[in-house]
Amino acid sequence: MAETSLPKSRTADRPPRASGSRILRLFQRSESARGYLMMGPTLAIMTFGIVVPFVILLVISLWTRQGFGFDTTLTLNNYIRSWNEPIYGSLMLRSFWMSGVATVATVLLCYPMAYFVAFHVHRNKMLWIILMTLPFWTSYLLRVFAWKVILGYEGVINSGLMSVGLIEAPLSFLLYSPTAVIITLAHAWAAFAILPLYVSLEKIDRSLLEAATDLGDGPMARFFRVTLPLSMPGVIAASFLIFIPTTGDYITPALLGGPDGAMIGNLIQLQFGAVNNWPMGATLSIVLMFWIAALALVFLLVTRKVQGRIT
Amino acid sequence: MSSYIKRPNRALQLYAVLFLIVLYVPVLFIPLFSFNDSIYVRFPLQGFTLQWYGELWTREPVWNALWNSVKVGLVVSVISTVLGVMAARAITRTRMRGKGALVTFIMMPLVIPGIIFGVALLVLLSRMGVPLSLYTVGLGHLIICLPFAVATLLPRFEGFDPSMEEASADLGENGWWTFWRVTFPMVLPGIVASLLLTFTISFDEFIMAFFLTGTDPTLPMYIWGQLRFPKEFPSVLAMAALILFVSFALVFVAQWIGRKGLEDQE
Amino acid sequence: MTPSDRFISIRNVSKRFGAFTAIEEVSMDIAQGEFFSLLGASGCGKTTLLRMLAGFESTSNGEIFIDDQPMSDVPPHHRPVNMVFQSYAIFPHLNVRDNIAYGLRKQKLTAARRAEMVEEMLDLIKLPGYGSRKANELSGGQRQRIALARALILRPKVLLLDEPLGALDKQLREQMQLELRALQRQVGITFVFVTHDQEEALTLSDRIAVMSGGKVLQVDTPAGLYEAPRTRAVASFIGNMNFFHGTVRRNGSAMAAIEAEGLGTIPMATAQLTKPDGAPVHIGLRPEKFSLSPTRPEAGLAVEGRLRTAAYMGERSQYYLSIPGKAEPVAVSAPNTDRRMGADDLPEGQALWLSWSPEAIVILDTD
Numbered sequence: 001m002a003e004t005s006l007p008k009s010r011t012a013d014r015p016p017r018a019s020g021s022r023i024l025r026l027f028q029r030s031e032s033a034r035g036y037l038m039m040g041p042t043l044a045i046m047t048f049g050i051v052v053p054f055v056i057l058l059v060i061s062l063w064t065r066q067g068f069g070f071d072t073t074l075t076l077n078n079y080i081r082s083w084n085e086p087i088y089g090s091l092m093l094r095s096f097w098m099s100g101v102a103t104v105a106t107v108l109l110c111y112p113m114a115y116f117v118a119f120h121v122h123r124n125k126m127l128w129i130i131l132m133t134l135p136f137w138t139s140y141l142l143r144v145f146a147w148k149v150i151l152g153y154e155g156v157i158n159s160g161l162m163s164v165g166l167i168e169a170p171l172s173f174l175l176y177s178p179t180a181v182i183i184t185l186a187h188a189w190a191a192f193a194i195l196p197l198y199v200s201l202e203k204i205d206r207s208l209l210e211a212a213t214d215l216g217d218g219p220m221a222r223f224f225r226v227t228l229p230l231s232m233p234g235v236i237a238a239s240f241l242i243f244i245p246t247t248g249d250y251i252t253p254a255l256l257g258g259p260d261g262a263m264i265g266n267l268i269q270l271q272f273g274a275v276n277n278w279p280m281g282a283t284l285s286i287v288l289m290f291w292i293a294a295l296a297l298v299f300l301l302v303t304r305k306v307q308g309r310i311t
Numbered sequence: 312m313s314s315y316i317k318r319p320n321r322a323l324q325l326y327a328v329l330f331l332i333v334l335y336v337p338v339l340f341i342p343l344f345s346f347n348d349s350i351y352v353r354f355p356l357q358g359f360t361l362q363w364y365g366e367l368w369t370r371e372p373v374w375n376a377l378w379n380s381v382k383v384g385l386v387v388s389v390i391s392t393v394l395g396v397m398a399a400r401a402i403t404r405t406r407m408r409g410k411g412a413l414v415t416f417i418m419m420p421l422v423i424p425g426i427i428f429g430v431a432l433l434v435l436l437s438r439m440g441v442p443l444s445l446y447t448v449g450l451g452h453l454i455i456c457l458p459f460a461v462a463t464l465l466p467r468f469e470g471f472d473p474s475m476e477e478a479s480a481d482l483g484e485n486g487w488w489t490f491w492r493v494t495f496p497m498v499l500p501g502i503v504a505s506l507l508l509t510f511t512i513s514f515d516e517f518i519m520a521f522f523l524t525g526t527d528p529t530l531p532m533y534i535w536g537q538l539r540f541p542k543e544f545p546s547v548l549a550m551a552a553l554i555l556f557v558s559f560a561l562v563f564v565a566q567w568i569g570r571k572g573l574e575d576q577e
Numbered sequence: 578m579t580p581s582d583r584f585i586s587i588r589n590v591s592k593r594f595g596a597f598t599a600i601e602e603v604s605m606d607i608a609q610g611e612f613f614s615l616l617g618a619s620g621c622g623k624t625t626l627l628r629m630l631a632g633f634e635s636t637s638n639g640e641i642f643i644d645d646q647p648m649s650d651v652p653p654h655h656r657p658v659n660m661v662f663q664s665y666a667i668f669p670h671l672n673v674r675d676n677i678a679y680g681l682r683k684q685k686l687t688a689a690r691r692a693e694m695v696e697e698m699l700d701l702i703k704l705p706g707y708g709s710r711k712a713n714e715l716s717g718g719q720r721q722r723i724a725l726a727r728a729l730i731l732r733p734k735v736l737l738l739d740e741p742l743g744a745l746d747k748q749l750r751e752q753m754q755l756e757l758r759a760l761q762r763q764v765g766i767t768f769v770f771v772t773h774d775q776e777e778a779l780t781l782s783d784r785i786a787v788m789s790g791g792k793v794l795q796v797d798t799p800a801g802l803y804e805a806p807r808t809r810a811v812a813s814f815i816g817n818m819n820f821f822h823g824t825v826r827r828n829g830s831a832m833a834a835i836e837a838e839g840l841g842t843i844p845m846a847t848a849q850l851t852k853p854d855g856a857p858v859h860i861g862l863r864p865e866k867f868s869l870s871p872t873r874p875e876a877g878l879a880v881e882g883r884l885r886t887a888a889y890m891g892e893r894s895q896y897y898l899s900i901p902g903k904a905e906p907v908a909v910s911a912p913n914t915d916r917r918m919g920a921d922d923l924p925e926g927q928a929l930w931l932s933w934s935p936e937a938i939v940i941l942d943t944d
Contacts, residue, residue, distance in 0.1 A: 035405030039413070042398040042457060046417055049454035053431030060434055109330070116327045120320060130562060131331065135338040137558035139515055141534050142551045146337040149344070163355050187337060240422060248424025251517060255538070265426050272430060272522065282434060285427045292424070406594075477633055478666035478724075480653040482680030482731065489654075492679075496670045 061282035070279065078283035088267070088284065092291065095263040098178055099246040102185035106193045107238050109186070114197035114234075115227075118204075129198065136191040141251060147184040148256050151175045176258025184256060185246050193238040200234025201227070236303060244292055264288055342552035350542055363549040373550055376533035380514050383445055383529060387452045388510035395460030395505055396498070402461075403468040404476070418462065420455045428454060429522035436523070443525035451519040456509040463508055467501030581644070584609035584767055585630070585735060590639030592625055592791075599625045601791045602639075607769065607784075612761050614770045614778040617788035618814075623771045626788075627737050630769060631660045644734055659728035660737040663744075665720045667712045667727075673699075674708035676723055680731045698726040701760070718749050729764065738770045742777065754780055775815050779803065787811050808942045809859060818861045819907050820941075827854035835860060835938075839903030840880055843935055850940070859941040864910035866937035869896065869929050879932040882907065884923055889913075898929060907931065 036043075061078055064071040082088045117128045135143070150157055151174040158174070161167045174180060204227060212222045250265030257263065264284065271281030348360040367373060401407065402414060420428060432451050433443075441447065475497070479489040495502075517531035524532050534551075537543045585607040592600040600622045607613045615623035628634045629641060632653030641648045643657060659680075668676050677695050686694075699705050702722040707715075712723065721741055728736055742750045742757075758781050761768050772778050778785050779799040786796045787810075795802060795811045806812035809820065823837035833850040834842050837860055852858060873879055882898035885906050894913055897906040909931060923929075 035401040035407035035410075038397045038401035038405070039407075042394045042417065042461075043413075045394070045453060046419075046457065049428075049432070049450070050416070050419055053428070053435040056435045056438060057427075057431040112323060112326050113330045116323045120323060132334070134559065134562065135334055137511060137515075137562070138338055138341065138555050139517075139531055139534060139551055141517055141531050141538075142341055142547075143338060145538065146340050149340060150337060159355070187334070190334065244422050245424050248426035248518070250426065251535075265424070268426060268430065269521075272433065278434065281430060285430050289423065289427060292422075296422075472664055472666060474662040474664050474666040475668060477631075477653070478660070478662055478668075478727075479679070480633075481631060481658075481660045482727065483654050483683050484680075485652075485654050488682075492682075493668060 057282045057285060060279050061286050063279045065277045065279055078280050079287070081280070082283055082287055088264075088287075091262065091267055092264045092288065094178070095247050095265070096291070096295065098182055098261075098263060099185070099243050102182045102189070102246055103239050103243040105182065106186045106190055106242050107197070107235060110190055110193040110238070111197055111235075114194050114201055118198055118201035129195075132194050133191045140188060143188050144184055144252050144255050147180070147187065148175065151180050151183075151256065175256055176261065178257070178261045180256045181252050181261045181263070184252050185242075185249065188252070189242045189246060192241040196237040196241060197231065197234045200231045200237070204230045232303065236300070239299070240296065244296075247292060248288065338555070341548055342555060345545060345548040345552040347545070350545055363545040364553075367546045367549045367553075370546060372533060373546070376528050376530045377550070379445055379527050380530040383449045383452060384510045384514040387449055387456055387513040388506045391453055391456040391460040391509045392464075392502060392505045394457060395464045396502065398457075398461050399464040399468045400494070402465065403471075404473060414461075418458045421458045421462070425455065425516075425518040426522075429519040432519070433522045443523055445525070445527050445529075447523045447525065448520050448529060449513075451523045452513040452516055455516070455519065456512050459512060460505045460509050463505040464498065464501045467498045471497055580609035582606060582608045583642075584611075584644060585769070586642040587626070587630075588640050588642070590626070590629065590641060591637050592622075592629065592634060593637045599791055600629075603788075603791075603793050604639075605786055605793060605796055607767060609767055610765050611783045612758065612768045612770065612781055614772060614782040614785045615788060616772060616775060616778040616785050616814075618773055621788040622791040623773075623788050624739060627660075627739055627769065627771050630735070631658055631737055632656050657734040658737060659731055659733040659735075660739065661721070661724045661728055661741050663739045663741065665717075665724040665741075667715075667720050667723055669713050671712060672708070673704075673710050673712055673715070673723055676712050677727045677730055679727060694730060698730050701729070701763075702726045703756075717744050718753060721745070721753065725760070729766070733766065735767045735769060738768060740771055740773070742772075743774075750777075757781065779815070787814060789814070803863075804939070806861070806939060806941065809861075812861050812939065812941055817864050817908055817910070818939075819864065821860050821862070821903065823858045823860055825850060825852045825854055825856045825858055839900040839907075841878070843878060843938065845935055845938070861939040861941055862933055862937060863939075864895065864908040867907070867909040867931045867933050869909055869911060869931060871929060873930050874932045877932050877934065879930050881928060881930050884925060884927045884929055886925070887923060896923075896929075898931065900931070 060070070062074045062076065064073070064075060064077060113132070117125060117132070121128050152158070158167075208226055208230070209222055212226045217225060247263070248265045248268075249263065250269045253261050253263040253266050257266075268281050268284050268288070271277045271284065343356075345363055346359050346361070347356050348362070349357040398417065402410060407413070429451060432447070432454075436443065436447055471494075475493050476489050479493045480486075484492060515531065516529075517535065520529050520532055521535070528536065530550075534547055537547045583606040587603060587605050587607075590600060590603050591598065603622075603626065615626060617623045625634060629636055630643075630648075632648065632651065636649065648656060668679065671679070674692075674695050677698055678691050681691055681694070695708060696705075699707060702725060704719060704722060707719075712720065715723070724741070738757075742753050745753060754777060757768075770778075770781060779802075782799060784796060784798050785802055787794045787802065789810055794814075795807050797805070802811060802815050806815065806818075812818045812820075821837040821840060823835040826834045826836055826842065827850070833846070834844045835850070835858060836842050850858075868874075873881070880900050882900040885897045885899055887897070888895045892913060893910055896909045896911065898909060899906045
């Protein structure tokens with residue numbers, strides 16, 4: 001066979017160039033250095049935004065308010081007050097309870113929906129996902145206000161029921177109560193539940209379900225023994241994504257909580273507003289974070305034990 | 312695929328429809344009452360009017376607030392996406408020591424209530440003597456948007472065969488050219504998603520903005536201010552309805568483009 | 578220009594990842610224009626070594642030279658080396674033509690010249706006219722050829738191939754092996770080929786380096802590795818081998834023999850045996866070096882055994898016989914020179930004589 005030569009290439013015979021400077025060569029040798037360099041700006045911002053403020057928050061929580069300034073002697077007074085005075089404790093407890101109920105409600109209500117899209121929608125899954133998340137492109141404030149409108153004394157439910165003649169006088173328990181806050185929170189944060197639940201359900205290998213059927217499980221058993229345990233990561237993620245932000249929410253309680261539905265977020269906000277006791281506000285924030293972390297840990301441990309029992 | 316597993320389930324279908332209705336109805340009240348000829352938001356409806364939209368046109372503070380939110384949103388989305396790309400690339404492509412801790416650290420804002428960040432940043436900035444303004448709001452937004460950007464881009468980079476970039480280097484392209492010719496086109500959907508997501512988060516964000524705003528309000532801040540005045544309220548509803556329409560339209564256009572792109576490929 | 582015997586020179590190269598040593602003190606020289614294979618099981622370090630040649634991994638110790646130039650400070654995009662990746666790494670967002678022409682960007686060529694070069698490559702890889710196809714639509718074998726073309730169009734001094742045929746089915750793989758060999762002969766470029774499939778290495782290579790646990794066990798031609806493996810590890814990795822313990826028997830410089838388990842005393846040429854009398858030794862005999870007959874052969878070394886199992890494998894049959902004095906059965910491979918339908922007609926327990934010649938014995942280093 002005749003010798004086939006490759007197309008002539010001009011760079012083939014040039015000697016290979018080593019990289020320029022010493023520093024550049026160091027980066028070529030060390031992958032770790034390259035990685036950290038690339039993450040540099042991100043790390044810088046996150047450090048500035050997370051670490052530094054928290055350190056300062058911690059420091060301020062140990063100070064005391066004095067007129068318009070601060071008495072900078074370090075003291076644990078604020079923490080002691082937050083432990084002793086009942087209002088702080090009870091408000092925090094109530095906040096966790098309300099967030100917890102909202103989380104459970106949201107996850108329970110959204111699970112079937114996520115299940116439906118993952119298992120029973122065969123075309124245009126994307127469309128359904130968009131449909132489910134589209135409402136959340138509107139302003140959070142206005143969605144909360146929409147519920148105020150719905151539940152209010154002269155709101156949609158009452159005026160609607162009255163104009164149809166089902167009730168004589170407006171129902172007053174709908175608004176300005178913990179229930180109103182819980183309903184609104186559940187509705188407002190539903191998207192944050194649906195997406196993680198959907199993703200974890202979608203990832204389940206369908207052949208596992210077929211295997212379970214083959215081995216004798218009916219649809220119910222299959223769901224509890226295979227689908228549910230495998231979707232647990234999604235359930236956990238969804239729970240965290242809803243529980244944690246809602247504990248600190250103050251908009252919803254402010255607009256529709258009334259005195260009974262106030263949450264710890266309102267109190268913290270007040271410390272930085274009307275009450276002007278920044279140290280106390282910082283203390284409450286840190287205490288809130290501490291309890292969230294503790295609850296999260298307990299939750300993770302419990303789910304792990306439960307998973308161990310099921311499987 | 313066995314059709315046994317996928318038998319249609321009537322109860323679930325019904326549930327899905329009900330769910331969507333409950334999801335949308337509160338949201339749809341906004342445009343509904345924006346056309347209502349009454350300053351009170353209640354039934355029965357009083358008649359159709361476009362006056363609130365007309366008033367909106369003349370109301371300058373509304374447009375200022377909107378423009379502020381757009382400005383902040385654009386800057387925050389671009390910066391967080393660029394940084395997110397760099398971070399995602401570093402995380403998936405390089406063997407760094409302490410990578411796990413690093414990722415956890417970056418994702419922390421996702422698991423801490425926004426109010427705490429708002430408060431902490433406020434304290435920091437006031438101790439530093441920095442006045443509150445749109446820049447401070449932007450900084451706060453950047454901190455909570457970065458984790459979302461990284462979380463959106465990370466799966467894209469992970470699902471991307473690293474030998475593509477190595478092949479490009481092998482064929483003579485340095486880091487910069489490899490990025491533009493190979494990496495960027497392949498993670499583009501992730502970049503678009505990150506831009507949209509971070510813009511939306513920043514645009515709608517209220518909790519931190521509340522603590523960090525100076526004299527120029529963002530749109531949510533402005534709306535909060537207006538909630539006390541029932542007379543102003545329908546115009547606010549009109550604005551919200553407009554934003555709703557625009558978002559819907561944007562999403563459908565994006566979907567349509569995405570589908571056309573897929574068709575072209577086939 | 579005379580082709581260099583040390584075109585690629587790997588000298589005392591080691592690679593560590595944290596506490597794990599992937600490659601330890603490896604040295605080898607690869608000649609220009611050679612088809613050289615790195616053969617070993619998964620995890621032996623062959624891919625790491627290849628990646629170090631390409632520049633994707635730095636060396637922890639040692640130096641790599643290509644065409645007498647040190648490569649330690651040269652990044653991958655400046656090396657005169659191109660690689661065909663295991664996953665082919667074909668760019669999905671570019672069509673076939675743009676994939677092949679990808680590396681030509683830096684050379685200031687006219688569009689016409691570039692198109693001409695691409696067409697030449699397409700002819701070379703036997704996919705003429707495929708230029709505008711979307712890369713994603715092609716089959717595995719086609720994408721592999723595109724990866725080849727994409728690398729070869731740049732006229733590298735060395736082409737590295739990372740298990741390129743692993744994803745193909747058997748028929749296609751054998752066809753591609755022949756095409757690859759022919760292609761290498763045509764273009765004359767040095768190929769460094771990584772594989773875990775010893776048959777593939779034996780078919781394609783001029784020389785093979787057998788690696789295990791990050792070290793090189795032996796570098797030799799295919800025949801050298803098969804017929805004269807130096808250690809047990811190499812002997813058992815390539816092909817099948819029967820191993821026998823033995824003791825050296827010497828009588829001054831006149832006679833030398835090995836007393837092997839089960840085989841009796843085998844006279845050996847003194848040149849082959851350098852060990853002293855009484856020293857332990859391992860020897861090996863390939864299954865195909867034995868002959869089987871129902872009666873004792875008239876001359877030559879032979880031993881009687883009993884048939885344990887027989888396996889029919891189409892072109893040959895594999896028999897396992899136990900012989901007195903040896904615990905494991907001896908594997909014997911015989912071509913099926915006459916047609917047989919159905920099961921073997923040799924019953925279990927059948928007595929058969931095995932015979933072999935002393936030249937077929939391989940003496941292995943006791944390792």
